[in-house]
Amino acid sequence: MSMANFRRQSQLYSKHLDSANSQMCSSLEATYQALYTEFLAKSRHNDIPNSTADRVRLRALIDQTRSDLETCSESATRVQISKVLELQESLLAPIRTLPSDILTEIFQLVIETSSNPGITWKPTKISGRIFLLTWICFSWRDEALSYSAFWSTIAVVHDVPPGVPPSPTEMTALLNECIMRSGVSVPMRIRIFSYSSTDESLPAVIPMLVAQAHRWRQAALSFRYLHQIKSLFPFKPSSSHFPLLEDLSFQFRDYAHVDPGQNPILECHPPLQKLGLSLLLESYADVISSRSLKVLKLDRYRGVSLARLLRMCPRLESLTLRSFESTGNPKASKTIYRSSLLTLDIGGDYDNDNKVEYGAWNSVMLPKLIKLEVTLPDLIDHQDWEMAFEARTSLSKLREVIKQSKCALQHVNLIMYVADYKKWPQLTLGTANKFFEDLPVKAEGSFVENKLLAEWKEDLESTIRL
Structure with a gap:
């Protein structure tokens, strides 16, 4: 047989196979359209095979479906067969038998x-x-x-x-x-x-x-x-x-x-066990008086000091205070209140100049305090740093109260948002040192911006050198 005749016979045989495969795929498409409707209904109603014989028959169907998928070459029919195969296999999925x-x-x-x-x-x-x-x-x-x-x-x-x-x-x-x-x-x-x-x-x-x-x-x-x-x-x-x-x-x-x-x-x-408020007046503190309140978060508190607020909530364990605005003479109250407070988070209200004014801690003792977090604003110059440390956040008074309370702090975190450490390196470092000076907290419990104080200092020095 010449090479030309061989090619011609091969082409005729290929066309015969393609025609046969096309007829087979056409027949399969009609069959699997009906099977898709059947198994889609079974899937929606979770009609799973309950007996061993039913599961054996379903596995045999799955094997036949996989075989048809391998032999079929028509893309549209293959998509239909794949959908049926997915539905059949899903009926045997363990999640369908969960209690x-x-x-x-x-x-x-x-x-x-x-x-x-x-x-x-x-x-x-x-x-x-x-x-x-x-x-x-x-x-x-x-x-x-x-x-x-x-x-x-x-x-x-x-x-x-x-x-x-x-x-x-x-x-x-x-x-x-x-x-x-x-x-x-x-x-x-x-x-x-x-x-x-x-x-x-x-x-x-x-x-x-x-x-x-x-x-x-x-x-x-x-x-x-x-x-x-x-x-x-x-x-x-x-x-x-x-x-x-x-x-x-x-x-x-x-x-x-x-x-x-x-x-x-x-x-x-x-x-209430947890309470968060935008604003609370000291004159209105009686309304939250509760022995069940454990967590209190305030954006603003207006009053003479925090003593009355803490007295109204004797079981308060956590206090978050973004801003304290003094409304009177902090020396007016002389009653010392010993709070059961465990966690204190202050500062961070930028819309109100981060004011936690002097007097907030007047007549307050915190003997059980173990966790403290203080947030300072992003400041511009040396004068603002001093104002924040001494007055706006009343840190000197707070540190004094902590030492007088003789509490044993386990975790202290100072947050300072500084746009450019290179511009004020010594001032930034000095503020951190001043804050932690004489605080009753061990080195492993001292953090700045959620980093150990020692690691933070190393990072700061590396930034300065760059």
Whole structure:
């Protein structure tokens, strides 16, 4: 046979094979379209093989599907076969046989590890990982819907400017359905962030959450004006309104022409263990009087000293204070109060010139203090450094109180934000040395900007040399 005839015969044979393969793939495509519909329904309903015989038959089907995938050359048909193979193999996945309680624990981890745990409502959409879990299959959906705690963490974020039409009715109805899924007795975690400038522009969904106040265990509320929250809680103060509330953070951004007192939630005296406030007046400190409060975070505190505040909360273990504004003569109070405070974090309020004025520590003793963190602002010149050390943060007075209290500090961290260490190296080093001078803390517990003091000094010297 000549070479030309051989090539011609080879081409005819190749075309015959291609034609046969094409016919086979066409037949397979119809078969696997039907199989895809069948196994998709099985996957959605978690119709897994329960007997040994059923599992053997399914594994045989999987082997046949893999064989067809290897022999088929049509790309569209291969895609269809691959989808069926994935569905068939998923029916044998161990996760489909997990007990309900273990599956619930996994769901809980998936939801809690999200950057925004729970459900987030916005005027144009509602989102949350819990919805993704309900879309996998019917059994997962039933599991997610039947566990009320999955629906008990709700955030409302309202950042629509005034004049914009209200959110669609279906968005409000959807959130109401989520609240109903959370049950009637499961404790709730609530977050409300509203940037509206008027009460009229507040979303209608907020009163729906307020109606569940008796179930609130944790709440983070942020409004532009204080009076907006008062309009949402028109009831008279009563301990029955927030019987479960243990963790409350309340912030408002505009301090102009407002009375920072009269907080309707605090006046109900919930059993708080953690509390965060934008502003607290010493004259209003009685309202947070509690033997259960352990953690207090204040952006601003206005008063004569911290003595009265600490007296109102005798079991307070941690205090964060960004700004103290003196309102009177610090020598007016002569009663020494010995606080059970363990952790103190002060400074860092740049909007208020980092003022923790002299007098904050008057009449205060801290015999149990073991952890201290102080934040200094980014300062410009030598004079500002001295003002910060001596007056604005009242560090000299605080150091004096610590030594008089005879406490044994275990961890001290000084935060100094300096734009250019090369410009003020000696001043920066001198401030750190002055701060730690005679403090009752060991070298292994002394830190600057979260670095051991000795390592920080070495890094500073290396920066200076460069």
